[in-house]
Amino acid sequence: MSIRLTDPLRREYEQLFESCDILPKREAEVERSVDRLLSHRDRYQTVTERRGVPWHFVALVHSMESGCSFSSHLHNGDPLTARTVQVPAGRPKRGSPPFDWEVSAADAMALKRLDGDTDWSLAGTLYQLERYNGWGYRMYHSHVLSPYLWSFSTHYTSGRYVADGRWSDTAVSRQCGAAVMLRRLVERGETDLADQPDGDALCAGGGRASRR
Numbered sequence: 001m002s003i004r005l006t007d008p009l010r011r012e013y014e015q016l017f018e019s020c021d022i023l024p025k026r027e028a029e030v031e032r033s034v035d036r037l038l039s040h041r042d043r044y045q046t047v048t049e050r051r052g053v054p055w056h057f058v059a060l061v062h063s064m065e066s067g068c069s070f071s072s073h074l075h076n077g078d079p080l081t082a083r084t085v086q087v088p089a090g091r092p093k094r095g096s097p098p099f100d101w102e103v104s105a106a107d108a109m110a111l112k113r114l115d116g117d118t119d120w121s122l123a124g125t126l127y128q129l130e131r132y133n134g135w136g137y138r139m140y141h142s143h144v145l146s147p148y149l150w151s152f153s154t155h156y157t158s159g160r161y162v163a164d165g166r167w168s169d170t171a172v173s174r175q176c177g178a179a180v181m182l183r184r185l186v187e188r189g190e191t192d193l194a195d196q197p198d199g200d201a202l203c204a205g206g207g208r209a210s211r212r
Contacts, residue, residue, distance in 0.1 A: 002135075003131075003135050003138060003139075005119070005123065005124065005127045009123070009127070010123035010127075011123075013122065013123040013126040013127065014122060014123055016126075016145070016149075016150070016155060016179070017122060017126065017179060017182075017183060019155075020150070020153045020154070020155060020179065020180060020183050021153060021154045022152060022153055022154075022180060022184075023152055023153065023154060026152040026176070029152065029176060030152055030176050030180060030181065030184055031184070033063060033176045033181055034181055034184045034185055034188065034190075036063070036068050037056075037059040037060070037062075037063060037068070037181065037185070038190060040059065040062075040068065040070075041055060041059070043070070043101070043102065044056075044058040044059045044062070046102045047102060047105045047106055047109065050102070050106040050109075051106050051109040051110065051114065051115050051116070052115045052116025052117070053109050053114050053115065053116070053118070053120075054120055054125070054191070055191070056182060056185055056190075056191040057114075057120070057125060057128065057129070058074070058105060058109070060129060060178040060181055060182060061074060061108075061129070061132055061178070062074055062105070063175075063176070063178070063181065064129075064132075064133070064148060064175060064178055065077045070101045071101075072101075073091065073099070073104045073108065074101075074104055074105040074108040074109075075088055075091050075104070075107070075108040075111065076088065080097065080098050080099045080100075080101060080104060081097055081098045082097045082098075083097060087164070088111060091104070091107055091108070091111060092104055092107035093107075094107075112128075112131075112132065114128065120193070121193060122193045125182070125193065126149060126179055126182075129148065129149055129178045129179065130146055130148065130149055132148075133146065133148040136161060137161075140167075141159060141167060143159070144156070144158075144159035144160075146177075147159075147160050147173035147175070147177055148173075148175075148177060148178060149177045149178050149179040149180075150177045150179055150180065151173035151174075151175055151176060151177035151180070152175075152176045152177055152180050153177060153179075153180045156173070156177065157172075158170055158171065158172045159171070160172065160173050
């Protein structure tokens with residue numbers, strides 16, 4: 001089942017992003033996560049040049065899917081020494097392993113039909129991040145905001161999939177959520193979103209993702 005980016009969903013993403021606060025005990029981890037993304041920005045820009053996808057989206061997916069490992073497929077974290085085994089399996093279809101990370105990353109974006117014509121507004125970006133991980137939280141566990149986006153923030157406490165199709169109400173994500181990292185990138189002036197204020201204005205506007 002596919003979920004569309006409706007106006008109510010767009011407003012939900014915008015409101016959650018604006019009111020997002022990092023948990024104080026996670027602040028240092030968030031900073032380290034963002035620093036790691038920035039250290040690899042040139043490689044993410046290579047994928048941007050191939051597909052037109054913003055570098056920060058590639059970076060966020062890379063962090064979530066493989067912990068920023070350049071020896072893993074961006075699709076799902078499987079090793080580049082073979083085609084993917086987990087869903088989506090058999091990628092990339094062209095070429096022979098071992099695959100270059102940039103080639104595999106561009107294939108992952110193409111598989112999701114993501115390019116320069118995709119809606120890369122704030123809401124559009126958060127929608128594509130949640131779509132990349134899957135709609136299981138929203139469809140079957142709507143009482144939990146997806147940790148793929150909101151882990152390490154006040155929007156998330158517990159509840160996660162511990163394996164494909166296996167849910168636990170008590171399990172807690174140990175990854176920094178993609179929306180949390182994106183918020184910090186914007187606050188630090190490292191990237192921007194067409195429909196959003198700059199980092200200084202965002203910090204002054206009420207909700208913050210840095211310090212409370």
